[in-house]
Amino acid sequence: MKRQGFDRALRGVGIRDYQLILPSVVCSTRIASRIANEVGSKTFAHQHGCGIIGNDVEGISDFFCDLAKHPNVGTVLIVGLGCETIQGNELAAKVKESNPTTSYLVIQESGGVAGTFNDGITAAKLLKSTYPPHLKNLDELVVGVEFSNSNSEIESLIAELKASGIKFEIADQNKNPGLNFSELMRRGVHLIVSFTEPNQPPSGFPLIPTINIASDSALHSALAKEFDLPNGSTSSAILNFILDVADGKETKSELSKAGEIIAPRVVRSV
């Protein structure tokens, strides 16, 4: 059976159709959130975009571009302040190279909070109506696998994915699961399977469905209801769940909206 997804032209095919309201700086996160709530789009709070220096300037800018480029993202509305290090218009020009369905707004040029909010709603709706989603066959599902320490359950899933011809990417280098999620986002995975660290709660990435699998830790036992799959799930059960999520089933973290987007940084702010 051919699986259907959302056609993103050169960016591939997505399994979700999210509009991203992307704040280019911490100062515009609140307005971005208000716009996103109003039009039913995705956004995230962050503390970057200004007062950054050295490799962080290009690093954060590239990270934002990668978010906008992800195939689960349809159209993008960038909301900037105006005087920040990462300028909204320049970020928009850079994002448009990979995602042409991008527009931008600047608070300092839009009459303030109310003006930007109103303009933002209009712009977000216009993007949605101008670029409605088109379905396309999803020829290759890419699964991200995140864990801190390998075990037989993980090895068994990887063998199952290989046997099923499903492409996968592994992130296991970061102690922080949020950074693992960000790394997998950059590799373009459609969904993430998280073998959640025993001392971490189930979590997610706002643009990528995340399947949390419990360990046998006390924390995970206490939060059993918040995991998609219990400790000791068989690889075939996980694979079936992956395919259901690829077909539209919402994960627990999608429903609870748990999880923030964590951007990698290398230098302190100035």
Add this chain to the structure above:
Amino acid sequence: MSKSLTGYPRADGRVGFRNQVLVMPLHSALCATARRISEESAAVAITHDWSGEIDADFARIFKVMTGFAANPNIFATIFLTLGTPGELEIIDKSKSIGLSNSTIVNVSEIGSMELLYEIALKEAISYLALADQVARVSVPWSSLHLGLECGGSDALSGITANPALGVASDMLVELGAVSVLGETTEILGAEHLLAARALDPNVGKQIIETVARYERSINYEGIDMRGAQPSRGNIEGGLTTLEEKSLGAAKKAGSAPFTGVLEYADPAPKPGLYFMDTPGHDIEQLTGFAAAGINIVVFTSGRGTPTGSAVVPTIKVSTNTQMALSIPDLIDLNAGTIADGTQTLREVGELIFNEIVDVANGKLTAAELGRHQEFSLSRMYGTQIN
């Protein structure tokens, strides 16, 4: 100066000018729940990206989280927690700083994110009702801890809003309040002028050393700070050099002598004017101020910014009339009238003083009306201090 202050005295002797109910998630995975509660009630909330890492940045994060949760403008803090030892330590420390009303909602004990939301929302509504019943009382000037901030500066910052804020700061210091200048990177080039105003020669040396230490930490990375300061927004606003920006930024501190130097997020021990080592990053500075127990901030801007704090009223002062008129819902007061020639520096300084007192007494700022509750955890990200 016939004005007087009213506020909410706390058990530890500090005073709040707001009676906020704060929902404080102690793990990034709980932030969405905190935001949801603040959207459904008058409680305030923060969002952050800390997931319990105990690394080189933990001491800095611990100080900010604990100080912030115990800011005197808070009536009660509701902690959302997984119940890990690190999180429980944050709660205990917040209480020892002076937080008197708090509730711990432990998701590990409840077992469900939805129940976490429902229980914490109910707690918030109940605290909000109690907070509403508390009456303001007359409080001394020493209870006012003012934070001085500027962001999105332009060519007029150093001749209108910043020196006018300096007039207001001097008036408050004279009355016995605390006033704190931050933004280490934005006094670079002007530090010798501030050091010369130190009450004690050691304080002067500390000001010089604090700036040098910051610059060394950036140079260590092989980066010239002058590549980011003045920022592109500053240059578009007419500023030419870091020194010009610094000379203007330093004017926020008026002409009072410096009583001491504070590390990031440390509280002032007694009345007077202080310098705190903070980044110029607006929200890292604002968060550090709040964690230090500062209860009012004045934020001057040439380009305009909507940002505010969940727990500290943040008064925006425009440096120029054009911006104040073009984005009015971001700005509380216009100091551009000094450049227009319609008001004197002294007159605008007194207006800022009056606005500080009015806001302390309950007048809501533009940022509060817009429910701006930005928050940042200031991290070193491996940057070495030597």
